[in-house]
Amino acid sequence: MALVTGGSAGIGRAIAAELLGFGARVLIAARDGDALEATREELLEEHPEGDVRALIADVADDEQRRELLDWVEDQGEGLNILVNNAGGNLAKSSIDYTEDEWREIFEVNLFSAFELSRYAYxxxxxxxxxxIVNVGSVSGAVHVRTGAPYGMSKAALQQMTRNLACEWAEDGVRVNSVAPWYIRTRRTSPALADPDYLDDVLLRTPMGRIGEPEEVAAAVAFLCLPAAGYVTGECIAVDGGFLRYGF
Structure with missing residues (x-):
């Protein structure tokens, strides 16, 4: 059984579909109930023999995080896979954030993943x-134009991945992450709609194109499979070469 947070759209939806293709029973969670149910129905149409269940949950809220894991426990099968995919951002100059704004970014991107991992243990x-696979970002490794709190939260997520991997290896729990660059989703569409900005992105991407959600999902699925049974504490960049690009 696999739990995917932020599973109603974009990368999360693609991860859910990929895991279904490998025969996993998939539980998806997200805040938008209408979008969540629409996604569940679409996934079942694509995988008629699959088992997809959905629960409305805001993982930035601790009470709802606990309710989510109670729901998973009620399925009676334990949990094989946890994908901490839910995330959010508000890009601003560092001096322009209110305390509530930057703390919310950390709550969604970092604290939710830490607490869900602990509750799922x-x-x-x-x-x-x-x-466990944590969906990070290249912004956790280098400066990109996302705003400092986003990059800070994703950098901390990578360190959390390494720490939990070492702590929980003896318990049979592998913990890894992926770090996407620009992926074609609803969230990235406004920025990529600017031709000048898109040109800047592509000039810094050796493969010369935007990534697709399915490409991130494939990396996540690999990290969940027995084929990756000796891989833990690692981060796979799904970035078209962005992190390796020099001058």
Whole structure:
């Protein structure tokens, strides 16, 4: 059984579809109930033999995080896979953020992943081998134009990944992450609609194109599979070469 947060659209939806293709029972969670149910129905149309269940949950709220894991526990199968995909941002100059704004970014991107991982731990350890994959960002490794809090939260997510991987290896829980660059989603559409900005992005991307959600999903699925059974604490950049590009 796999739980994917932020599963109603974009990368989260693609991850849910990829895991369904590998035969996983998939639980998706997101804040927008209408979008969540529409996605669940679409996934079932694409995978008629699949099992997809959905729960409305805002993972930035601790009470709802606990309710989400209670719901997972009620399924009675423990948990094989947790994908911490939910995230958000508000790009501003560092001096322009209010405290509530930057703390909300950390709550959604970092604290939710930490708490969900901790709450899921007893369910993950019911199986001999299980996996957590955290969806990070290249902004956790280098400066990009996302605003400082976003980059800070994603950098901390990578360190959390390394720490949990080492702590939980003896319990059979592997913890890895992926770091996408620009991926074609609803969230990135406004920025990429600016031709000058798009040119800047592509000039810094050796492969010369924007990534697709399915390409991130494939990397996530690999990290969940037995084929990655000796991989933990790692981050796979899904970035078209962006992080390796020099002058």
């Amino acid at each position: 007893p369910l993950l350890t019911q199986h001999a081998a299980s996996a």
